[in-house]
Amino acid sequence: MTVDIKEDGHKPLPPDERRREVQLPWCRPKPGHEDSRAPDLLREIMGHPNYRQADEDIDFLNRDDMRATRLLLDYQKPETLLREHGVAHSIVVFGSTRIPEPAAAREHLEVLRARCEVCPEDADLHRQVRVAERVLAKSDYYEVAREFGRIVGAAEGSGDNRLVVVTGGGPGMMEGANRGAHDAGAKTIGLNITLPHEQFPNPYITPGLCLRFRYFALRKLHFLMRARALVVFPGGFGTFDELFETLTLIQTRRLRPVPVILVGRAFWERAFDPDFLVEEGVIDPEDRELFWYAxxxxxxxxxxxxWYARAGRDMREAETGVE
Known part of the structure; x- marks a missing residue:
């Protein structure tokens, strides 16, 4: 219905937010009867990758000169989602992805032993059996991680004051911690990283809180921003990387000190020797006190x-971890 806007005293109604009564000229393509080439030319223009809107153009976002934007996105998406879920405080758990729950470790060892009986001269199979025996011996830590996750998940607090278990989202020790929190009915987080090969998160992470990163640096930042403690189970390169980076940040006070607990003294005392580092003068005696065993x-x-009682601090106080 057309309204005469010149009518004395007329005040128009607000227009529809999306719909117009009369289409604008660019809402229709140039018709073929005006130029027979027009439809093909238009398809070529609109089908070109450069016509894609920037935030929908994955090829453009993957260009080297868009790295700064990707870094920002890698930070901002998890930050926004964690805030929306009310995640303010976390207990971070690291550990090997290669140490499964005891039943799975035992089953794998039995399979290898059966193969050895068929091929008793295969030296590599015998080596695999020895490794599997060591993994089975350490698989009890899976149950420790699971029980610890349950304890944290069941701890007092609610909403923004609840402590949330955060892991790298993979199998093994991290699965155990996520699983325990899941058993307790608590939210639990997995921070995955994109790798060149296919991977799957463990199934005990809260849907919506399994977040995938492109850059290790941004993933590490989100591990520590809300961390109120770091609990480290036996592990390999990835576990050592996270442990030593955290210790370095605490040592240099770029991270406000938090408890760092290494689970399994027998493993850790063979894996690295901090007393040797003190004796060699490459760390100070006080740096040896930044962690302990349980x-x-x-x-x-x-x-x-x-630790928090002795420090006179509250685990759930509002504070900034790493800058």
Whole structure:
């Protein structure tokens, strides 16, 4: 219906937010009867990759000169989602992806032993059996991680004051921690990283809180921004990377000190020798005091609480971890 806007005293209604009564000229393509080449030319223009809107153009976003934008996105998406979920405080758990729950470790060892019986001269199979035996011996830590996750998940607090278990989202020790929190009915987070090969997160992460990063640096930042403790189970290069980076940040006070607990003294005392580093003068005696050992889930939890009591701090206080 057309309204005479010149009518004395007329005040028009607000226009529809999307629909117009009369189409604008660019809402229709140039018709073929005006130029027979027009439809083909238009298809070529609109089908070209450069016509894609920038935020929908994955090829453009993957260009080298768009790295700064990708870094920002890698930071901002998890930050926004974690805030929306009310995640303010976390207990970070690291550990090997190669140490499964005891039943799975035992089954794998039995398969290897059966193969050895068929091929008793295969030296590599015998080596695999020895490794599988060591993995089975360490698989009890899966249950410790699971029990610790359950304790944290069941801890007092609600909403923004609840402590949330955060892991790298993979199998093994991290699965155990996520699984325990899941058993307790608590939110639990996995921070995955994109790798050149296919991978799957463990199934015990809260849907919507399994977040995937492109850059290790941004993933590490999000591990520590809300961290109230770091609990480290036996692991390999990835576990060492996260552990030593955290210790370095605390050592240099770029990260406000938090409890760092290494689970399994027997493993860690063979894996690295901090007393040797002190004796060699490459770290100070006080740096040796930035972490300690524990064996059980309850001991880990009690140690964290006692550390905060001795520091005169609240695990759930509003504070900035790493800048």
């Amino acid at each position: 064996e059980t889930a309850q001991e880990i939890w009690d140690d964290i609480r006692q």
